[in-house]
Amino acid sequence: MSPIPVLPLVINGCMSALGSLATLKLIPAFKDHFISARLYGMDLNKTNKKEVPESQGVISGTVFLIIMFCFIPVPFLSCFVEEQCTGFPHNEFVQLIGALLAICCMIFLGFADDVLNLRWRHKLLLPTIASLPLLMVYFTNFGNTVIVVPKPFRLLLGMHLDLGILYYVYMGMLAVFCTNAINILAGINGIESGQALFISGSIIIFNLLELGGDYRDDHIFSLYFMLPFFFTTLALFYHNWYPSSVFVGDTFCYFAGMTFAVVGILGHFSKTMLLFFIPQVVNFVYSLPQLFHVVPCPRHRLPRLNPDTGKLGMSWSKFKRRDLSKLGKLILQVAEMLRVLEVKRGQEGDDEFVECNNMTLINLVLKILGPTHERDLTTIMLLIQVLGSALAFGIRYHLVRLFYDV
């Protein structure tokens, strides 16, 4: 197995650090351009009505791309300078370029979504389009669609299972899932960039731990992407942290989700990567009734500011009892019984009204802790992310024995 390419990693690290500084400077520098282009939002949880520039993910994303473009020849320098490689490793090169194509396309389509305000069905279509080059590269480079069956299912399915085209469906959906899962765990200052920062940090730690393992090359490949992503996002996080002077936009959620999907797929550790998404998965599952409109879903589900106390409380979804389907009523009952949903019932005129808290993880935390200041709430959410990562490492390195032979 090849030795650890120390020099390329060091160069990547330095370029990432420079990129971090560049992003830090560029974000305030372009503020006026964004405001003039009407790419701004009002912070719904602040009493002042200041215009906050949106879509700043396009800046950190562009710096990321520039870093990666300049970095392209670096892992292969030894082939030119010292002529140390037996035949140019074209397939590794293709992987790098193909991954960048998917990420670049995603940043582009994400920015187009922010500008043009595309519909929800487009939010599922865009990541699929952007992941096409990834699928094509995977097809031509590996084409491997055989998975190792987890232990509990081996009696049923055997040791190995060829998923065939389903493997590609899985890869395509991974990108769709990652992008949208980050997008819906949102609404308080700093949570979007913060969660992505901690997820990428966890992936970096995982990659470093695995450098001593059998799949070193896959994890080096992942580091080449995660380091620039981490550092550019760090700069974005600095501006996005409470109180936010910039918002990241859907652009960032798309960018982050696709970058994670890319390293997970081409690094062959997508299952572990999903373990780092535990809070996002919990939020997604909890949100499902509202996402499918079984329980009515308002335009915004973020927590609400109480102007008197300055603290955030749960936000609510209010609807008529008769507008609720049987399934909706059932879900409300079960969730209320499990103490994960607060339901208020009342009468206004001729109609019976029902109110339930919006079904997001942030609201659930507020239900447990009571009204909290926004900065503390984001800190708690990020702590949950860290705990989720710790749990992920526990599952990956210990509980894994229940499912696979290691």
Add this chain to the structure above:
Amino acid sequence: MSPIPVLPLVINGCMSALGSLATLKLIPAFKDHFISARLYGMDLNKTNKKEVPESQGVISGTVFLIIMFCFIPVPFLSCFVEEQCTGFPHNEFVQLIGALLAICCMIFLGFADDVLNLRWRHKLLLPTIASLPLLMVYFTNFGNTVIVVPKPFRLLLGMHLDLGILYYVYMGMLAVFCTNAINILAGINGIESGQALFISGSIIIFNLLELGGDYRDDHIFSLYFMLPFFFTTLALFYHNWYPSSVFVGDTFCYFAGMTFAVVGILGHFSKTMLLFFIPQVVNFVYSLPQLFHVVPCPRHRLPRLNPDTGKLGMSWSKFKRRDLSKLGKLILQVAEMLRVLEVKRGQEGDDEFVECNNMTLINLVLKILGPTHERDLTTIMLLIQVSTTGGYRYRVGAPVS
């Protein structure tokens, strides 16, 4: 040498045709999204003040990308299905993906420019950034920086000359040039999409003619990009033609310029490609005094509508005589003498004023032909584009590339 890959070319052609239809439908479908996003302009040469959606190049560009993404495995299918290739041609695959990365990045940065209204220095920086992957792929795939010296210079420089890093500078500047050259030959309905359409059509004809030559693979590679570009631009041209119901935006100029630069560089025929850019080069050279502000340059240099006749006439740049540098005065005198510039001199109060027509090819054509209806003017400009491409066939000198 490998046989002509008929099936991939046919598949590419069919996908391009479908893409054409898709673009045709998508442009009107997204009109409201663009207007709401305030990506619209007013047609300065129309009396009505209708809002015309801008940046429609982003739609034709996205359809182009989708076609190309789906097409990626097609040239290599024979390797999987029939296992007919001796070792997977990774370097050709890398070329394809690298080219798409440069084009995708350019469409993205072009759209960002349209939305954020970036400054002029950014218009030179963005194509350079987008061409980086192209340069990197060239470096790792070929790395060849040796050129064949043209005959007149051989006594001086020898048969071959290794340009080294200058070759990369040339490639980077090619992208910058192509994007901006298309961008400044603009201002009348249909000219931007039209010129790109005819340039790509010329490149396609050139590629088809060269399929029988020594560099078949390079020209097949070029066709893989030029066919989808031609057909998506055709649909855009349909909506952009006089009277324009949509504008293409800087996005399109960036997209077109980069696509041409990509096929020229990776197909190794950049010099021939520049021959198809003769009108753009002439316009660029003629514009240089104003681009460098030696002669004062107003915000818009497009021709002006005469509301009474309904025809377009030259547009003018007016300034005080004393604000003009010596070089500026010299340029005005020489150009006036060569009959390529019309200069008016006058007095207003204490100042002497000078007026000259804006130094664009379109204005020059109007100088020669007099006031012309917009639709006829664009047609004439496109005829100029077509007639100069004929020049390549009869050029004197070294063959191909």
